[in-house]
Amino acid sequence: MNWKENSRVAMHWHTNEQGNKIVCDLCPRHCQTQAGQMGFCKVRGNVDGTFHTFNFGKSVTATQECIETEAVNHFMPGARILSLGNIGCMMACSYCQNWQTSQIKHLNDANVFEYTPEQVIELAVSNDIKVISWTYNDPVVWHEFVLETSKLAKAAGLTTLYKSALYIELEPLRELIEVIDIFSISLKCMDDAIYRKENKGKLQPVLDAIELIAASDRHLEISQLVVTGLNDDGTDAIKTARWMREKLKPEVPLHLVAYHPSFKYKKPRTELATLLKLRELVLNEGLEYVYLGNVYADDMSNTYCKSCSHLLVERFGLSVQVPGLDAHGNCKNCQTPSVIRDALGGQPSEKPVLAPFVAEQTYAFEWNEEIRSVHIFLERPQKDTVRIQLKRMPSNTVQYLELNEGLERIILSKSSAEETQLIIETACQTPLHILPVLDRAHFPVIDETKASSYA
Secondary structure (H helix, E strand, O other): OOOOOEEOOOOEEOOOOOOOOEOOOOOOOOEEEEEOOOOOOOEEEEEEEEEEEEOOOEEOOOEEEHHHHHHOOOOOOOOOOOOOOOOOOOOOOOOOHHHHHHHHHOOOOOOOOEEHHHHHHHHHOOOOOOOOEEEEOOHHHHHHHHHHHHHHHHHHOOOEEEEEOOOOOOHHHHHHHHOEEEEEEEEOOHHHHHHHHHOOOOOHHHHHHHHHOOOOOOOOEEEEEEEOOHHHHHHHHHHHHHHHHHHHOOOOEEEEEOOOOOOEEEOOOHHHHHHHHHHHHHOOOOOOEEEOOOOOOOOOOEEEEEOOEEEEEEEOOEEEEEEEEOOOEEOOOOOOOOOOOOOOOOOOOOOOOOOOOOOEEEEEEEEOOOOOEEEEOOOOOOOEEEEEEEEOOOOOOEEEEEEEOOOOEEEOOOOOOOEEEEEEEEEOOOOEEEEEEEEOOOOOOOOOOOOOOOO
């Protein structure tokens, strides 16, 4: 498809005093464009004196994930979510996980799909998914589509989640606060010089925007990517903790997230020892909840009762159990209310297998130190539901999944330290692609020169 077709008039812009340029008021960059020019994001531009958005409804493939993928641990643990991400970005991080779609000059049109707001809602409802997440490429430059679709989502009784670096002006953010339930904010660092050099943005507007959310009743969680050689020595983590303690509510968690080499930044992956050291530092600064992200090891992101230390939520990577909370979100051991909202709302209901499973294809995937999550998706859309049998080895634990029309991509992750392999069997003959997920914010795309399926 030609993603530049069907543009529409954008929100948040004005014409300069001279009348010869349009100034974008969506993000703090305030791009000024003449007729025919695009802004920094390359998806908003001047069309004969009117500012247009070119990515309304333009998205990567909708994907079924879980809420912890978005660095959200205190809202509906384990919930399945419908994740959608756009193209273009208002920033340009040197270590961007999704540079093949966020940076337009690298975009392959084959990775662009189109959805209407109504289709997104129908996709969630028909698949019994309660949460729509705006994620991957930052949703700020998708403002019009996110706003319109989120209004429909609220009317349909769905929960909305906004995963963002939050490089946005306060007026459009106020519009989002009206329709977004959960904000998961990626605070890159607490160093303006790093923001300017490595992210092509500024720190203060992000802090101002976070404070605006914190003043509302919306759910808020903060994540910070710990990048080797940039913000991994503890100084930045301490600054973040002190700012959070001063400006945010004490129950707002901080996720310290491991980085992996990507795009223009190739220093080694963050070591677990570094994350553990930073977690200790910020806990000593008084933060109550600190989690480690992109880490597949025991007891890195569990939630415990603050009164009796009882295990409330157990997490391994993206696998989640809620053994210690009742339906009211209280600790089962001492009945103290927890900070977890809708504690059991994300727990799955097992669907009965109505007929014997007949495998048409079998795939095997070996976990390794670099890859602990994958996206699986069908090469061609199917009109009928495709059943998948998943075996986790060596335990030989079996679970069943479904891929339905319009939602043919799902994330699978390593579920325990002992797990070594996935055996994936499909009840159809359409080839299945398995793409490594290198970061929980990463949306892998097929590079025609390197892509492979595992059979």
